[in-house]
Amino acid sequence: MKNTVMSTERLTLREMNKDDVGNLMEIFSDPVAMKYYPSTKDKSQTMEWIEWTLNNYNQYGVGLWIVEDKVTGDFLGQCGLVPQEVDGEIEMEIGYLFVRSAWGNGYATEAALACKNYGFEQMKLRKIISLPDVDNVPSTKVAERIGMNIEKTVQKWGKEVYIYSVTT
Template identity: 35%
Template sequence: MTVLTTERLRIEEMTEADLDDFAALLGDVFVMRYYPRPKTRAETLEWIFLNRRRYCEQGHGLWKLSRLEDGAFVGDCGLTIQRVDGVDELELGYHVAPRCQRTGLATEAARACRDWASTELGAARVIAIIHPDNVASQRVATNAGLTLEKRTTGYGPGTEVMIYATAL
């Protein structure tokens, strides 16, 4: 089901049929360099199921991105609930295939999902949780209107992350 369209993107629910594309994306060492490790194919399938449960239970999750012009797979972007410093936050997250990076597609998707959070969910704010070394992700967050709010630890003992946020 298509959730949104932008000038260049279709943003839609992911399905099991997308496993090959997502396994290549989330199994890519470069894409996943700021995570503990790349995902296996089996872990990617579970991740797809997790997002499908989120669609049913929360009305949102991470969504598949594809180019409108040719249907080519781009990556994912969307909204998930994350616990940060004991508070549930609405996180704007994204992963983009290396061949599509530095094209503005991640920012285009992030802005659309940010706006959807406001109009469809009535959210008061969104955040992005970003590894301190992930300059490209910081740039996407900034271009989507988020600003650095704080640094905190999470996602493993002693792992520092940056929290970017914006009021909606």
């Protein structure tokens, strides 16, 4: 079952499901792709990630979505709106994580921009954030390309991250 949430010029973003475990393992088992995460994930941790995402869909109506090539249907990664606690408030973050073979093609920027528009137009959010690791230059560039600016640096997940944000 593939529930499409939105599509862009080159991409389809759809709801994640338990059948995506193999695709997600392409990212989660790759130490290079997971450099800015605490560690790689095994299959059971990947299933927990899917459950967390499905819970976000139920609770918030959004979460990370699977990003596929619109023409071929190939799995490229995940991107979506994720609730994150920052300074005691729940903020909606645009999160993105792609397979290494898809890097450098502008897919993360295209998907993140679609998620930004979805957040503002469909969800009527006033502010959207992104929380890249301060050393993750490609992720900070995506945030900047979709119109976000650095608000500040905070400690989260045991490391330093930027809070990028954009408002309507």
